[in-house]
Amino acid sequence: MMKTLLKVDEINTYIDQFHILQNVSFEVKTGEVTVLLGRNGAGKTTTLRTIMGLNSASSGSVVYKDEDITKQNTHHIARKGIGYVPEDQGIFADLTVGENMRVAMQKEDDATKERMDWVLNMFPDLKKFWNKAGGQLSGGQKQMLSIARAYINENDLLLIDEPSKGLAPIIVEKVMESIQEMKEKTTIVLVEQNFYMASSIGDSFYILDDGMTVHSGKMNELKDDEVLKKKYLGIA
Amino acid sequence: MDLIFSLTLNGLATGMLFFLLAAGLTLIFGLMDVLNFAHGGLFAWGAFTGVWIYGLSGNFFVGILGAIVAGLVLGAITEYLIIKPVYGNHIQQILITLGFMLVLTEMLKVVYGPNQRAAQPPEYLDGSFTIGDVTIIKYRLFIILMGIIIFALTSYVLKKTKIGLIVRAGVMNKEMVQALGINIRLIFLAVFMVGSAMAALGGFLFAPYSGVIYAEIGLDYGIFAFIVVVIGGMGSLSGSLMAALLVGLAQAYMQYYVPSLALAVNMLLMAAVLLFRPQGLFSVKGVSTK
Ligand SMILES: Nc1ncnc2c1ncn2[C@@H]1O[C@H](COP(=O)(O)OP(=O)(O)OP(=O)(O)O)[C@@H](O)[C@H]1O
Numbered sequence A: 001m002m003k004t005l006l007k008v009d010e011i012n013t014y015i016d017q018f019h020i021l022q023n024v025s026f027e028v029k030t031g032e033v034t035v036l037l038g039r040n041g042a043g044k045t046t047t048l049r050t051i052m053g054l055n056s057a058s059s060g061s062v063v064y065k066d067e068d069i070t071k072q073n074t075h076h077i078a079r080k081g082i083g084y085v086p087e088d089q090g091i092f093a094d095l096t097v098g099e100n101m102r103v104a105m106q107k108e109d110d111a112t113k114e115r116m117d118w119v120l121n122m123f124p125d126l127k128k129f130w131n132k133a134g135g136q137l138s139g140g141q142k143q144m145l146s147i148a149r150a151y152i153n154e155n156d157l158l159l160i161d162e163p164s165k166g167l168a169p170i171i172v173e174k175v176m177e178s179i180q181e182m183k184e185k186t187t188i189v190l191v192e193q194n195f196y197m198a199s200s201i202g203d204s205f206y207i208l209d210d211g212m213t214v215h216s217g218k219m220n221e222l223k224d225d226e227v228l229k230k231k232y233l234g235i236a
Numbered sequence B: 001m002d003l004i005f006s007l008t009l010n011g012l013a014t015g016m017l018f019f020l021l022a023a024g025l026t027l028i029f030g031l032m033d034v035l036n037f038a039h040g041g042l043f044a045w046g047a048f049t050g051v052w053i054y055g056l057s058g059n060f061f062v063g064i065l066g067a068i069v070a071g072l073v074l075g076a077i078t079e080y081l082i083i084k085p086v087y088g089n090h091i092q093q094i095l096i097t098l099g100f101m102l103v104l105t106e107m108l109k110v111v112y113g114p115n116q117r118a119a120q121p122p123e124y125l126d127g128s129f130t131i132g133d134v135t136i137i138k139y140r141l142f143i144i145l146m147g148i149i150i151f152a153l154t155s156y157v158l159k160k161t162k163i164g165l166i167v168r169a170g171v172m173n174k175e176m177v178q179a180l181g182i183n184i185r186l187i188f189l190a191v192f193m194v195g196s197a198m199a200a201l202g203g204f205l206f207a208p209y210s211g212v213i214y215a216e217i218g219l220d221y222g223i224f225a226f227i228v229v230v231i232g233g234m235g236s237l238s239g240s241l242m243a244a245l246l247v248g249l250a251q252a253y254m255q256y257y258v259p260s261l262a263l264a265v266n267m268l269l270m271a272a273v274l275l276f277r278p279q280g281l282f283s284v285k286g287v288s289t290k
């Protein structure tokens, strides 16, 4: 039995007066890639934001490593070892690639250097464009930079929001490959609409619909469940 | 020739004082999205505290230090008591900081007395020298040099140090900075304190320049800081420098040739910028510290 690293329990999140998340619950096992699926507007991004404390849950709890982090500040949550790759990548446009990495680095020890080597090896473009402004990178390069920034710290959990969004298929392959490799070292929550990517990397899945968790299971079961895929994901 | 040179030097010196006053304001707005109408109060407090400490110690540079410390302390208090409760609400910020500006001005009279005070540069910065047929007033040159030093220092910190990079990153995307594990509240506080210290330093440097200070200088000069920030672009440090020099020069020339229009011209300049280039003359795109 694998340990639970993150447990989201019946969270409700409002944005202004809108009740966006309604009793969303899911569990993330250590070492796994848990995929959040669901159509546009289902609440996937809001779920990740609520875990990070960027939106606040009005009820329910987020428990990470047996500690309730629901009401903590975002920077505290991040320091507990959760890395976040937002949907819009959150690149600091006027800072160079190198400066983006520097802002992200919480330590400058050997372990960080090792991860930096890994990252630059995985994404040689980052090394190539080290002194280029983040805002001038291509969509794919921005995605790589955002992933690299989240990976550079000693994080045990990465929250990655739609890394394939707007990328050419060949770049999607590259990003997938990197997540496959990171999977060896950290636990990942992946929001992904690209079912091919989701199903090749994911271990288990949760489907969100209209702000509610409506289904969950093992990824390989979902692959063959045409009815479920059609109903919630619009995949024929 | 001598007149043009003298007016220009005067304008640049005035501009540098405006820059010191506006630099904090623009950073505070750019990073924290806070409209701080009490900023001029720090200018006045820096002036009175610096002059007082200069008088006690007899050392002008100790006076500078005193003004800076006063700025840091008052800045911290202002952020904690006044600004913190109204983050994210511009209307409340305007009301509470305008009110606090009056409080700062009145408190100044309580602490240092209601009278105006005379101030003089130290002997080695007093008087003038001539090169060819132009006369250079030493203290004006000194202010310009101080302005350049402060600008260079601030630019260096913003461009090269980690804390500077974090501040700039915060201007661009506050949420992401926090999601990377950085306590943006502490960064806000630090920026607020430094910005306040720059205003206080500006106030103290202003004292011997004008020769006399009074409690309302904060109100009188705070308006220029806003003009400068609007013209230079909110959040842009070099934009503020350019705009401050522009406003300072316009001020100096107008005051000599058409004194009654001096303030009006700068107001018109600001109105024109707001109409035709609301992001500011020198900012590249909206908010930038380039
Ligand atoms: N700032 C906001 N103000 C109002 N409503 C919002 C806001 N942000 C999100 N919502 C709403 O919350 C719901 C969930 O949005 P969310 O971004 O979490 O969906 P998502 O599953 O990530 O969608 P997508 O696949 O398009 O990224 C949507 O109906 C959206 O319109």
Ligand SMILES: [Mg+2]
Pocket (backbone or CB within 6 Å): A044, A045, A046, A087, A161, A162
């Ligand atoms: Mg989303």
